[in-house]
Amino acid sequence: MISMLIFALMDLSPGDAAERLAGESATPAQIEAVRAELGLDGSLPTRYLDWVGGVLRGDFGTSLGTNQQVTDMLVTRLPVTLSLLAVSMVVAIGVGLLAGLLAALNPGRWPDRLVTLLSSVLLAAPPFWIGLLLVLVFALNMGVLPAVGYVRFSEDPGEWLRHLLLPAIAMAGIPAAEMARQLRGSLLDVMATDYMLATRAKGLGAFSVIGKHGLRNASIPVVTVLGVRISQAVGSTVVVEQVFNIHGIGSLAVRSVLQGDIPVLLGITLLTTVMVVVVNLLVDLSYPILSPKMRAAA
Structure with a gap:
């Protein structure tokens, strides 16, 4: 369809x-x-x-602009975009989990208010704007990270990560902020339930209560939001790759639009659609693993 x-x-x-x-x-x-x-x-x-x-048959046709096989172009560019998405999601999950836990463990205090403020700012800031600020601070002023380009993992893993850090952080801002807000709200709701109060009354430590019982039961809305944000991040690569001059699927899409290269655009659109469908399928499959109630029902 x-x-x-x-x-x-x-x-x-x-x-x-x-x-x-x-x-x-x-x-x-x-x-x-x-x-x-x-x-x-x-x-x-x-x-x-x-x-x-x-x-x-694996044949997406021939590019009207370069006369190359579209399949070959996608195979060449896809690892670049997948690398960017992977690093950005690792950053988003790490920052989102830590910020959400910090806010949930300190409701109404300054850590909670700080996380709420920063998440609101990040949700309002587009990735390309964050990317430009990161380039200005860390690449031009401090000179600690490269501003543009991409190095393959097989050539130099260290340089691969250095070149992906700034664009990954730019893309991770909105998912991290959304995860933090969702985790805070969901974890506070879970911590107020009777069974969580009972586990604390038994004398279990905070790490056991939150790590073993709280996070798993609070993770369903967080995983749902993460799946949506990953799907949106696929579209964000179009802008972020342009800002950092990364030759992935996103920059190829922009070039194809400007050239009117219909076969390439068809291949990119279908490929990104499959990626979004796979992400949503994985999110659905994770629910029974995370929720004992869903697993019992299944």
């Missing part, structure tokens, strides 16, 4: 790829020849079935 919608929307996009590739001085006959060569002269259902048939 999504692939049909994507293909139909791309077909309705303004501009004619055949005219653009044929050149401004091309005659109508030459334009028609280019259109026939690209397979754009067929009906919409025919072109869709041809495209889907190629996708099922």
Whole structure:
């Protein structure tokens, strides 16, 4: 269903790829020849079935701008974007968990108010703005981290991490803030339940009460929010990769839009859709693992 919608929307996009590739001085006959060569002269259902048939064989078509195989372009760029997403989510989960725990353990006190204030600021700040501030402070003024570029993990793991830290932190701001707020509220609700009061009355330590019982029962809304934020982070890579000059799926999408490269855009859109579906599936599968009630019901 999504692939049909994507293909139909791309077909309705303004501009004619055949005219653009044929050149401004091309005659109508030459334009028609280019259109026939690209397979754009067929009906919409025919072109869709041809495209889907190629996708099922692992062939996303040929780029109109570079004449490269779209599959090869995606395979080259995907590890870069996945690396950025992975590091940003590790940062978001680490910061979000620590901030949420700090706020939940100190309700109404200055740590709680500080976490609430900072999370509100981060939720209002777009990733590209945070990225520009990070570049200004840590790359230009302090010179401790690189401002642009990407190094493959296989070449130098240390440089790989150094080049990803700033863009990952820029992308992690909103997920971390949302996680902190959700964890604080959910953990406070769980800590007020009768069974949690009973565990504390038995003399169990704070680490056991919170770590073994509190976090697992408070994690369902947090994991749900994390799944949504990961899906949104896939879209954030389009802007963040431009800011830090990282050649991943996001920067490829921007270039394809500017060039009107429909086959590449179709491949990127379908690929990111699959990524979002997989993330949501993993979130759903994690519920019985985290919640004893759901596991018992299953």
